[in-house]
Amino acid sequence: MEKKKNISMAVIRRLPKYHRYLQELLNNDVDRISSKELSEKIGFTASQIRQDLNCFGDFGQQGYGYNVSELYRQISNILGLSDSYNIVIIGAGNIGQALANYTRFEKLGFNLKALFDANPKLTGLKIREIEIHDIDYLSEYLQENSIDIGIISVPSTNAQKVCDIFVKNGVKGIWNFAPVDLSVPDNVVVENVHLSDSLLTLTCLINKN
Amino acid sequence: MEKKKNISMAVIRRLPKYHRYLQELLNNDVDRISSKELSEKIGFTASQIRQDLNCFGDFGQQGYGYNVSELYRQISNILGLSDSYNIVIIGAGNIGQALANYTRFEKLGFNLKALFDANPKLTGLKIREIEIHDIDYLSEYLQENSIDIGIISVPSTNAQKVCDIFVKNGVKGIWNFAPVDLSVPDNVVVENVHLSDSLLTLTCLINKN
The missing domain is CATH 1.10.10.10 (Winged helix-like DNA-binding domain superfamily/Winged helix DNA-binding domain)
Structure with missing residues (x-):
């Protein structure tokens, strides 16, 4: 086998x-x-x-x-589910918070370790006991903690910048919710959830029907 | 052309x-x-x-x-963007609320008309001035209002039930966030956003890499 x-x-x-x-x-x-x-x-x-x-x-x-x-x-x-994965979420807006609250992922072996956001009003707040840090602390955090997967749910203008920080600090997988395509080296993988693209596929199919 | x-x-x-x-x-x-x-x-x-x-x-x-x-x-x-679309969201949990707050869709011509939830504590609350109704009112609402797209963000056990109500009341497109595959007749289209499937694709790619 x-x-x-x-x-x-x-x-x-x-x-x-x-x-x-x-x-x-x-x-x-x-x-x-x-x-x-x-x-x-x-x-x-x-x-x-x-x-x-x-x-x-x-x-x-x-x-x-x-x-x-x-x-x-x-x-x-x-699928790699014999391992567990440490994850961080960058961007604690609507989608980031929804993902942080989605406990189904934990049952599959995904452990949310921290959130980061550029909005100083969110810094120090917690979602399910998990702290939101200032985005400026991300590089240092990644150097000190072993993180397998980075989730990007920031506006598209900042997505590549966050992606570069992930790549530089050894994050191997990126789950990208920003409506933009990211550049990464061969040893890093990106899986996109492009919500607007998905919605436009739906309207295209409605009109085709 | x-x-x-x-x-x-x-x-x-x-x-x-x-x-x-x-x-x-x-x-x-x-x-x-x-x-x-x-x-x-x-x-x-x-x-x-x-x-x-x-x-x-x-x-x-x-x-x-x-x-x-x-x-x-x-x-x-x-893509059908010369038209605008009336949408409703069923399930005002994490994902449903995140989608309701995502104003980018409005700019593309998608008008959120109402939310529905089975939790009586949410009934009557509003997200961006848009009311959350009791799920039992959905059929009647769809008969009285012209809705083009139904978003399903309820637990998988209830998703097909909601889908059937959409189909019965003339909704032509369903955007499904429940981790389940829906049965619809040929005149209705479904576009899935299966978040867990997407995350497992990512871990598979990490392990393949």
Whole structure:
């Protein structure tokens, strides 16, 4: 059951959805499932599912289907969920605060360590016992604390500046909510949540429909 | 300059990014741009850009490049931004409140008309002068008011129920923040923002790196 290294971006984007559905099956005490049954639930074709899951190991058994808990465990591993992650949020506005309050992330192993904001009125305040610091303290903080993921929820004009501080101080993953595309070196990864882009995709689809 | 009807989902997903970059060019008083120059800014290949923009009209002129304001206008049209949209938010928790406070959407033509929540403590409160109603009033409200887009930011267990009320009352587009996949008929479109899926994609990429 050797894990292949080169999983395509398309497959990676589908993995969290597999993870979500397998978790639901586990919660419902389902032990095994065929690619056909999984297909009906998840909406990918059975052949797509077999191809995807073959990418990182040989889970299925002809006539038996997939072992749900084993598949869930392997996908969790590939998603990096065997580790936990220290995170910071930069920008304690609406989105930053909403993310800080979203306790679901903690259950997945994400530990929010601190927030930072440029607004001096927010400095020293706390969200769920987690302090908001002045943005000027970010570099020093990152040097003194091991942070894996940085969340950017500042206005687009400041996003690259924050990103550069993350990169310089060894943050390996950036979750970016600013409506801008960030430049990072190859050893740092960025995942964007561009809310306006998503909303405009919706209106485009409404008009196409 | 006839608009072709069958723009692929892949192109549709890229259009908001084109829109964002063209807006920036307009703000910087750039009149025209070649596919090569646009490629350097936006990160798609020049050939990809020419192919994408050819999908919905013949904007480029050999040796001249693209007329920025004309291209911006056409893409805005395709994205449906010549219209404005009435929206409601169901679920006035962290994410729902953050979206309600996000004034950027208004500038794009999205008018938040009301919020709804199942928590009686929130009923009657206002966010930026917009009232939070009891969820039980949603059906009646939708019958009495013309709503184009419904935003779902309720827990996953209630999301399909809210979705069904939207569909039954003629809402054509659903922006779904609940970590669940919704069933809708063909005449209704759903755009998902699955935050946990996005975060797990990030950890997968960190581990792959």
